[in-house]
Amino acid sequence: MPHRTLSDSGVASHRRPLLDSIDSPRDLRALSESQLPEVASELRNFLIECVSQTGGHLAAGLGVVELTLGLHYVFDTPADRIVWDVGHQAYPHKILTGRRDRMCTLRQKDGVSGFPKRSESEYDTFGVGHSSTSISAALGMALAAKQKGERRTVIAVIGDGALSAGMAFEALNHAGSMDIDLVVILNDNEMSISPPVGAISNHLARLLSGKVYTSMREGSKSALAGMPHLRHLVGRWEEHMKGMLMPSTLFEELGFNYIGPIDGHDMGSVVRTLRNIKDMPGQRLLHIVTKKGRGYEPAEGQPTTYHGVTPFDQRTGELRKGKSKGPSYTQIFGGWLCDAAAEDARLVGITPAMCEGSGLTAFSKRFPDRFFDVGIAEQHAVTLAAGLACEGLKPVVAIYSSFLQRAYDQLIHDVALQNLDVTFAVDRGGLVGADGATHAGSFDLSFTRPIPNMIIMAPADENECRQMLKTGFEHEGPAMVRYPRGSGPGVAIDPKAPALPIGRGEVVRRGQRLAVLAFGSMVAPALEAAESVDATVANMRFVKPLDTDLILELADSHEILFTVEENAIAGGAGSAVAETLSSHGRVVRCIHLGLPDRYIDHADHREQLAACGLDASGILASLRAELESAGWTQQDDGEPARRHA
Numbered sequence: 272m273p274h275r276t277l278s279d280s281g282v283a284s285h286r287r288p289l290l291d292s293i294d295s296p297r298d299l300r301a302l303s304e305s306q307l308p309e310v311a312s313e314l315r316n317f318l319i320e321c322v323s324q325t326g327g328h329l330a331a332g333l334g335v336v337e338l339t340l341g342l343h344y345v346f347d348t349p350a351d352r353i354v355w356d357v358g359h360q361a362y363p364h365k366i367l368t369g370r371r372d373r374m375c376t377l378r379q380k381d382g383v384s385g386f387p388k389r390s391e392s393e394y395d396t397f398g399v400g401h402s403s404t405s406i407s408a409a410l411g412m413a414l415a416a417k418q419k420g421e422r423r424t425v426i427a428v429i430g431d432g433a434l435s436a437g438m439a440f441e442a443l444n445h446a447g448s449m450d451i452d453l454v455v456i457l458n459d460n461e462m463s464i465s466p467p468v469g470a471i472s473n474h475l476a477r478l479l480s481g482k483v484y485t486s487m488r489e490g491s492k493s494a495l496a497g498m499p500h501l502r503h504l505v506g507r508w509e510e511h512m513k514g515m516l517m518p519s520t521l522f523e524e525l526g527f528n529y530i531g532p533i534d535g536h537d538m539g540s541v542v543r544t545l546r547n548i549k550d551m552p553g554q555r556l557l558h559i560v561t562k563k564g565r566g567y568e569p570a571e572g573q574p575t576t577y578h579g580v581t582p583f584d585q586r587t588g589e590l591r592k593g594k595s596k597g598p599s600y601t602q603i604f605g606g607w608l609c610d611a612a613a614e615d616a617r618l619v620g621i622t623p624a625m626c627e628g629s630g631l632t633a634f635s636k637r638f639p640d641r642f643f644d645v646g647i648a649e650q651h652a653v654t655l656a657a658g659l660a661c662e663g664l665k666p667v668v669a670i671y672s673s674f675l676q677r678a679y680d681q682l683i684h685d686v687a688l689q690n691l692d693v694t695f696a697v698d699r700g701g702l703v704g705a706d707g708a709t710h711a712g713s714f715d716l717s718f719t720r721p722i723p724n725m726i727i728m729a730p731a732d733e734n735e736c737r738q739m740l741k742t743g744f745e746h747e748g749p750a751m752v753r754y755p756r757g758s759g760p761g762v763a764i765d766p767k768a769p770a771l772p773i774g775r776g777e778v779v780r781r782g783q784r785l786a787v788l789a790f791g792s793m794v795a796p797a798l799e800a801a802e803s804v805d806a807t808v809a810n811m812r813f814v815k816p817l818d819t820d821l822i823l824e825l826a827d828s829h830e831i832l833f834t835v836e837e838n839a840i841a842g843g844a845g846s847a848v849a850e851t852l853s854s855h856g857r858v859v860r861c862i863h864l865g866l867p868d869r870y871i872d873h874a875d876h877r878e879q880l881a882a883c884g885l886d887a888s889g890i891l892a893s894l895r896a897e898l899e900s901a902g903w904t905q906q907d908d909g910e911p912a913r914r915h916a
């Protein structure tokens with residue numbers, strides 16, 4: 272049993288003599304194998320302590336404690352490469368690879384990233400955050416090693432949820448036909464964020480129940496050798512051999528040597544199996560069975576809730592909720608979706624594995640036959656919607672902005688080019704805080720704007736979000752509403768509020784000389800900034816079609832225009848305004864505020880906005896700088912006045 276002490280806060284904290292001696296995997300490898308279970312216990316407790324204070328991804332990391340220890344114990348990392356899929360389960364890996372003392376800075380400004388990051392450590396072989404890239408990247412590394420004549424093992428660790436994506440199968444398909452040494456570890460916890468879906472998941476379940484024949488090639492037999500608890504599997508194999516009626520595993524059909532399933536929490540089995548497969552040649556896939564949230568009762572019981580958490584009370588597991596300003600945009604969307612579905616039987620809702628995060632839980636319960644969780648398969652989600660629309664249904668695709676990047680061709684080729692009636696509820700548009708650059712919705716306005724037929728809206732507040740969803744849904748063609756993570760300024764919802772006239776913005780503050788053309792989440796800080804310098808502010812509402820009349824009117828009645836958006840400046844809404852001005856022959860100074868041409872690291876969302884000059888004081892500083900350089904000074908009453916020569 273681990274020793275327990277009480278910290279200042281009264282929270283039980285565990286002594287960790289072994290873990291504290293591990294500053295790198297070399298230290299771990301100096302321990303005896305019999306000490307590993309104790310290290311696992313210390314590591315698990317430390318992980319819970321850390322995440323209870325910082326928040327972050329918890330349940331997945333708890334499930335791979337033994338696997339992580341086994342990998343760093345058996346393989347010669349960092350010379351051997353471990354490629355984590357998604358990377359949300361990599362906190363134990365970070366703790367063992369020299370970042371233990373910095374884990375209290377997890378996902379905070381200048382702190383440890385929540386995902387593997389090449390610039391952070393030589394042990395982070397591949398930057399991740401988005402799912403299902405590990406096998407492709409690992410295959411690339413293995414091929415590079417072969418080309419360069421270097422001997423190393425490359426190991427991809429992929430979850431059963433991540434395995435549902437096309438990319439994973441593209442990589443298996445390629446790898447399976449190559450003359451290459453590659454290890455794929457399938458971490459099967461029978462969970463994605465929510466319960467996994469689909470036929471692959473059913474296949475894995477059949478593998479676990481022993482209903483699929485494993486061919487037990489020589490390699491697999493030797494990998495499992497010396498494991499008495501796995502004898503029953505061999506017995507089953509013999510039974511299957513007699514009948515020869517059972518299908519073999521999908522992985523064997525794809526050219527992999529399938530090994531497993533083994534218990535991923537049995538430290539001894541994990542180490543022995545990894546040792547055995549270490550020197551096997553060719554492509555091998557080790558199937559390990561783990562429990563998401565393992566070792567922490569609240570997380571084992573509610574793996575979806577504890578997938579990603581706010582700070583929590585370690586003793587009770589109770590999550591500490593921040594002060595809520597009101598419903599989040601996600602909740603506004605979820606409420607609208609249910610109301611719209613009740614009114615229109617043609618509405619169907621689609622999510623690529625983000626039911627809870629996208630606000631679809633209530634809809635999935637109320638309208639189970641009209642709800643499609645397609646797994647981590649963004650491309651499929653979008654083309655599925657196109658097919659449904661072809662037959663007269665009205666699909667709503669709920670998708671995070673950064674994950675929509677995966678489905679760009681499907682958006683263009685399958686939906687927009689055919690002008691199909693699909694509504695996109697694009698959540699997490701803009702910076703997202705602690706998840707950092709991988710998850711930031713920095714580009715959606717830039718990459719959707721050039722697509723003909725698209726209608727693109729960005730709400731300034733909650734009620735407008737609902738109105739825009741209604742507008743997009745009623746429009747018979749592709750439309751998207753992009754809204755940020757979290758809550759808005761707190762405007763009450765009017766469920767009866769009408770749809771908006773397409774392509775019309777509105778002036779929300781009349782000032783003089785300076786006009787700020789604000790998009791979506793930037794309307795509120797722009798208004799705040801404008802008060803101090805008496806600037807005009809327009810809520811542009813539509814990125815496409817733009818309100819050309821309004822832009823020209825503002826250009827003609829002001830001396831300097833500003834555009835402001837929570838999207839990359841490059842190619843974004845401000846660029847669209849500039850194109851409109853120049854195509855109408857307006858020569859007016861126009862300053863573009865938005866995300867700069869670099870990636871914004873993890874930090875609190877407010878810190879991120881401030882770093883980009885997109886909070887009220889940053890916007891005000893930009894307005895003032897222009898006033899200054901134009902030779903305008905500010906009078907005491909806040910009105911700008913021409914400086915006397």
Ligand SMILES: Cc1ncc(C[n+]2csc(CCOP(=O)(O)OP(=O)(O)O)c2C)c(N)n1
Binds near residue numbers: 334430460624647
């Ligand atoms: C392309 C993409 N889509 C969706 C997500 C969101 N996401 C992160 S983890 C996860 C579930 C992954 O399940 P699995 O691979 O089984 O890992 P587990 O959490 O069970 O360990 C999802 C859907 C993502 N990171 N990337």
Ligand SMILES: CC(=O)[C@@H](O)[C@H](O)COP(=O)(O)O
Binds near residue numbers: 579628699710
């Ligand atoms: C790892 C991953 O991709 C998700 O868990 C993501 O971190 C969720 O983000 P939200 O917290 O914004 O739903």
Ligand SMILES: [Mg+2]
Binds near residue numbers: 433459462
């Ligand atoms: Mg899983």
